[in-house]
Amino acid sequence: MGRCKTVLKNVLGKIVPLCLFFFAQPLFAEDNVSSALSSHVLNGHGWDIFPYIPEINLPEHFTVHLLMLFITTALIAIFYLAFSKKQVLKPKKTQIALESLILFVRDDIVYPVMGEERGRKWLPFYSTLFLFLLTANLIGLIPAFKTATGNINVTGALAIMVLILTFVVGFKEIGVKDFFKNLYPSGTGLGIGLFVAFLEFLSIFTKSMVLAIRLFANMFAGHMAILSFLVLIIIVSPFMGFVSVPFAAFTYLLEVLIDVLQALVFTLLSCIFISNASEHE
């Protein structure tokens, strides 16, 4: 209990205020409020690391969000390659933590939806997707880093990948004919049946689109909310800080929960879409 209290005290007293200070970084650098708001979430070539230090200019065709994606990939690769090489009988803390993430994907997402036999084949894909999204989401909360998943191009690319997989896996596992047969409802007239089949066909695309928009909007809106609270200090008065900083800290902690939840939701939904399209009715 005493240890729990110390951890809580450290998080609330040191880590969150520090993170919020860095979060407010654009407010120091930009001259007006709206450009400060947009520079935190939007993509660009300048990477601002510390308040009052001039931003690092990245080369052409290489943006901050792309850099974040590379960092995400590198982090996952380093940690998982380092700990998957040696198979020991009694793993250390870090290894248990890393393995529990994979076990979570296996036991709570892939196996319940796909069944054990097919799930084993598909587990590498979904665990990679989950780890990538989780790391990319959480990295945005660390000072000086940005959220790559708060960019609709990143989430859109992931959703297009899921869309293509839906078709490819469906065609491969049950055949083109059965894939379209699944769309057609049984026991209805021809006219209404064709209409419903058309709507079902469209809904394959809509589902993927919503998948992209959901993740993008959650990340974008969450970071906007934190920064909007902090911006109130500049707009209204310095004394607003007594109100808006606690609110920003609360939103910041809520954002940690949302990051994990959205990674879970994206993986779970894509798992359901792909496995539904490739099953006989």
Place this chain on the structure above:
Amino acid sequence: MDLSLLAKAIAVIGAGLGIAGGGIGIGIIGGRAMEAISRQPSEKKDIRTNMILMAALIEGLAFFGAIVALLVIFK
């Protein structure tokens, strides 16, 4: 009266309505899920997963409203 300002105001109201609808939906889901868990505590895990899934689907619709409003405002 400035028409674009009116459009922005209506867009904000529309986003609010959309989010209110989503809120009602998620509230119903959450309430029913709590009810189901209290009836069948052993099925807690399954119910929770399905609850999050359904809430996420509704949330997507609410975000559609918000995105359309944002497009109107920033256009």
